[in-house]
Amino acid sequence: MTVPICNTSPLTNLAAIGQFDLLQRLYGRLLIAEAVWEELNAEGRTWPGRVEVAAASWIERRTVQNRPLVTALRERLDSGEAETIALAVECSPPFVLMDEREGRRSAQRFGLKTVGVVGVLIEAKGHGLVGQVGPLLEQLRQEAGFFLSDRVIHDARTVCGEV
Numbered sequence: 001m002t003v004p005i006c007n008t009s010p011l012t013n014l015a016a017i018g019q020f021d022l023l024q025r026l027y028g029r030l031l032i033a034e035a036v037w038e039e040l041n042a043e044g045r046t047w048p049g050r051v052e053v054a055a056a057s058w059i060e061r062r063t064v065q066n067r068p069l070v071t072a073l074r075e076r077l078d079s080g081e082a083e084t085i086a087l088a089v090e091c092s093p094p095f096v097l098m099d100e101r102e103g104r105r106s107a108q109r110f111g112l113k114t115v116g117v118v119g120v121l122i123e124a125k126g127h128g129l130v131g132q133v134g135p136l137l138e139q140l141r142q143e144a145g146f147f148l149s150d151r152v153i154h155d156a157r158t159v160c161g162e163v
Contacts, residue, residue: 002093002094003027003028003029003030003031003060003091003093003094004027004030004031004093004094004095004096004097004115005030005031005032005033005084005087005088005091005093005096005097006023006030006031006032006036006059006084006096006097006098007032007036007080007081007084007096007097007098007099007100007103008036008039008040008047008080009098009099009100009116009117010023010097010098010099010116010117010120011023011032011036011040011049011052011053012040012047012048012049012144013048013099013117013140013144013146014049014117014120015047015048015049015052016048016049016140016143016144016146017136017139017140017143017144019121019124019130019136020049020052022120022121022124022129022130023097023120024056024058025124025127025129026120026123026124026127026129028058029058029059029060030058030059030060030097031059031060031061031062031087031091031093032053032059032060032061032062032084033061033062033063033064033080033083033084033086033087034061034062034063034064034083035064035079035080035082035083035084036061036080036083036084037053037061038079038080039078039079039080040053048144062087062091064083064086064087064090065090066086066089066090069085069086069089070082070083070086073085073086073106076102076106077100077102077103077106081098081100081102081103081106084096084098084103084107085103085106085107085110085112088107088110088112089110089112093112094113095112095113095114095115096112096113096114096115097114097115097116097117097120098114098115098116099116099117099146104116117140117146118137118148118152118156121133121136121137121156122156122159122160125160126160132160132162133156133157133160133162134153134156134157134160134162137152137153137156137157138153
C-alpha cells in the first residue's frame, strides 16, 4: 500500500496552524481508523481539523479488523493510536503519521515507520510548499499548544537550512 495512515494529532495540529492542506499536497490520500474519526467528533469537544477531515474526499476511513490487537494496544495507548497502529499492521503503509511518543514506540515495535508533524513540515519545506519551518513550529507551540522542545525546533530548522 502506498497510502499513509494518519492518527489524530497531525490532523488537528496542522489544521490549528492553517496547514491542513499540506497532507493532501504531500501524500495525495490518507487513511484514518474509525477511532480517529470518533476522537475528532467526540461529543462535547471541538477539535481543529474536524470540519476539514469531514470535507476531505482524499481521506478514507477504515474499520480495523484485528480487534484483539487493538485491545492489547489499548493497555498503553488511547483508542485512536491503538487503531491507527492496528490498521497499519493490516495494511502495510509506507509510514504512519503519529506524534505521541508512546504511540510511535509501539508502532516501531511492529516495524512501522513513523513521521510526526515536525517531519511533515520538514518534508513540505523540502518540496517548496512552505517558506520556513521555524515560524510554523512556533505557531504549533503557541496556537496549537503542541509541545516542542527548543532542541527539536533547532534541529528541524538546522535540517531545513534556517540556522
